[in-house]
Amino acid sequence: MNNKGLINLCIALLVFSSAFAQDSTLVKKEPWYRPDYATIQFAGNIGFISLGIGYQFFNNRINSEILYGFVPASISKTENINTITFKNTFPVINKKHKIITTTLITGFAVSYETGNNSFVKLPDKYPDDYYRTNAFHSTFFIGAKAHKDFTDTIIIKGIDFYSEIGTVDTYLWYAMSQKINPTKIFSLSVGVNLYF
Amino acid sequence: MQLSNLLDKIKLLTLSIVILLSGCDKIFEFSPYEANVKEECKNTTAKNLHLIKDIQIDSDTFKFAFVTDNHYHYDNLKTVIEDINKKPDVLFVIFGGDIADQALLKEYEIFYDIMKNLNKPYLTVIGNHDYNSNGEIVYKQMLGDYNYSFEFNQNKFIIFDDIVWESNKKPDFEWLSTQLTDNNKYKQVFVIAHIPPFSDQFDGNMEQTYKSLMQENNVSLSIHGHIHIYSFRNVYNDNVSYLTVPWLKKPTYCIINVHNKTFDIELIEL
Numbered sequence: 001m002n003n004k005g006l007i008n009l010c011i012a013l014l015v016f017s018s019a020f021a022q023d024s025t026l027v028k029k030e031p032w033y034r035p036d037y038a039t040i041q042f043a044g045n046i047g048f049i050s051l052g053i054g055y056q057f058f059n060n061r062i063n064s065e066i067l068y069g070f071v072p073a074s075i076s077k078t079e080n081i082n083t084i085t086f087k088n089t090f091p092v093i094n095k096k097h098k099i100i101t102t103t104l105i106t107g108f109a110v111s112y113e114t115g116n117n118s119f120v121k122l123p124d125k126y127p128d129d130y131y132r133t134n135a136f137h138s139t140f141f142i143g144a145k146a147h148k149d150f151t152d153t154i155i156i157k158g159i160d161f162y163s164e165i166g167t168v169d170t171y172l173w174y175a176m177s178q179k180i181n182p183t184k185i186f187s188l189s190v191g192v193n194l195y196f
Numbered sequence: 197m198q199l200s201n202l203l204d205k206i207k208l209l210t211l212s213i214v215i216l217l218s219g220c221d222k223i224f225e226f227s228p229y230e231a232n233v234k235e236e237c238k239n240t241t242a243k244n245l246h247l248i249k250d251i252q253i254d255s256d257t258f259k260f261a262f263v264t265d266n267h268y269h270y271d272n273l274k275t276v277i278e279d280i281n282k283k284p285d286v287l288f289v290i291f292g293g294d295i296a297d298q299a300l301l302k303e304y305e306i307f308y309d310i311m312k313n314l315n316k317p318y319l320t321v322i323g324n325h326d327y328n329s330n331g332e333i334v335y336k337q338m339l340g341d342y343n344y345s346f347e348f349n350q351n352k353f354i355i356f357d358d359i360v361w362e363s364n365k366k367p368d369f370e371w372l373s374t375q376l377t378d379n380n381k382y383k384q385v386f387v388i389a390h391i392p393p394f395s396d397q398f399d400g401n402m403e404q405t406y407k408s409l410m411q412e413n414n415v416s417l418s419i420h421g422h423i424h425i426y427s428f429r430n431v432y433n434d435n436v437s438y439l440t441v442p443w444l445k446k447p448t449y450c451i452i453n454v455h456n457k458t459f460d461i462e463l464i465e466l
Contacts, residue, residue, distance in 0.1 A: 042224070043224035043225060043226055044225075045225050045226065045227060045228060046227070047226060047227065048226045048227075069226075069227075071226045071227050071230065075226060075230075075232065076226065076227065076229070076230050076231060076232065076330075077230065077231045077232040077233070077333070077337070078229070078230070078231040078330045078333050081226070081227045081229050081230070083227060113227070113229055116229045116329060116330055117327075117328065117329050117330060117331075117332075118229070118329060125361050126361060127396070131328070134298055134328060134329055137228050168228050168302075170228065170298060170300065170302070170303075171228075171302055173268075174268055174270065174303075174306065177268075178268065178269075178270040178271050179270070179271055179274070180270060180306060184302075184305075184306070184309075185302070187222060187223060187224055187225035188223050188224055189224070
């Protein structure tokens with residue numbers, strides 16, 4: 001399985017998209033680091049609840065988010081699971097309705113997990129190349145979001161509700177290389193973005 | 197009016213997604229590292245030990261199959277299981293570890309679902325890969341104890357966790373030794389552990405301890421996986437035979453034909 005290549009590609013895309021952050025913020029004349037929106041997500045293999053900040057790049061063709069996801073021990077049935085995720089969402093088609101806009105979205109995320117027997121560098125007790133790092137996973141998703149702008153409020157300028165169907169790189173690889181029922185590998189997530 | 201129309205559409209969409217996904221195990225998943233094993237999948241070893249206890253035979257001779265090192269070769273595991281299902285004289289199956297590769301709950305669940313199709317009981321020993329991530333917890337929940345033993349037709353089977361690096365502990369040779377003390381009560385004793393004593397993870401002392409325990413307690417056969425190849429020999433020039441069974445990169449497994457005081461091995465390559 002060529003996870004490493006996939007992760008490298010994801011990171012490259014992230015770096016690429018961040019490089020353009022300054023351009024879009026110049027237009028807005030706001031500090032470059034000021035996020036465009038805050039996000040909260042339930043499930044999706046990046047945490048039970050994930051909180052993060054998001055940026056809109058390339059005239060809203062890419063939405064990039066940094067999220068912290070948490071699964072309490074009571075739900076994970078192991079230790080608390082802490083996950084840092086870089087998530088990239090691509091709006092595919094917009095449809096404007098009277099008061100809201102619905103959008104078909106797709107994207108991927110790269111997650112780093114700390115603890116839970118995961119490691120970035122192979123511990124010394126193992127011979128070289130005994131295991132690859134198991135601290136990173138990518139997720140892939142497709143979904144829909146509904147957006148509404150608020151014209152009469154000062155702080156919150158808009159809101160998104162979204163839902164996604166997604167899977168994890170390892171699961172996807174198994175479903176593609178082995179005869180595994182695809183419904184076994186997909187799960188649902190829901191979230192809200194608040195624009196300011 | 198417009199808003200309620202739209203809400204209806206969203207409701208309909210959500211509902212269809214939920215229905216679409218209701219075929220999966222969980223609609224919401226929170227992390228690949230989760231260890232929340234479904235209730236119905238718990239205590240598999242204990243359930244299968246009960247099934248083995250209920251098998252009645254009126255002959256000294258019987259067969260069991262040894263399958264090992266699945267990692268992620270689920271299709272080959274299926275092929276092997278289907279083949280074993282066609283052999284009614286194989287009474288049970290022992291799986292030699294490396295059920296999973298990254299030891300994620302999902303991997304254990306896929307394995308569990310495939311093994312549900314086996315028409316006879318199966319038991320497992322934990323492999324080194326099965327300890328990765330939260331695999332140790334998943335294994336305990338889904339399967340059960342790492343060390344256990346059972347009796348079948350006056351033969352003793354000892355399932356022994358000998359993982360060193362991933363488990364951060366030394367194999368419990370004291371437990372193994374205690375289990376072997378009553379060896380003279382049985383026609384034959386079989387010991388099953390994932391890593392063979394002559395492979396990586398065992399230092400000289402551990403290898404010596406394992407070898408001596410087998411030698412001094414009339415163990416007929418010590419069965420392993422881990423090294424991914426077939427080998428069957430008296431490694432230490434004593435009375436103990438050591439069998440290693442190939443991994444499932446190809447659909448292969450072994451059948452052990454147990455006779456009164458002897459046994460023979462069949463390598464099946466599908």
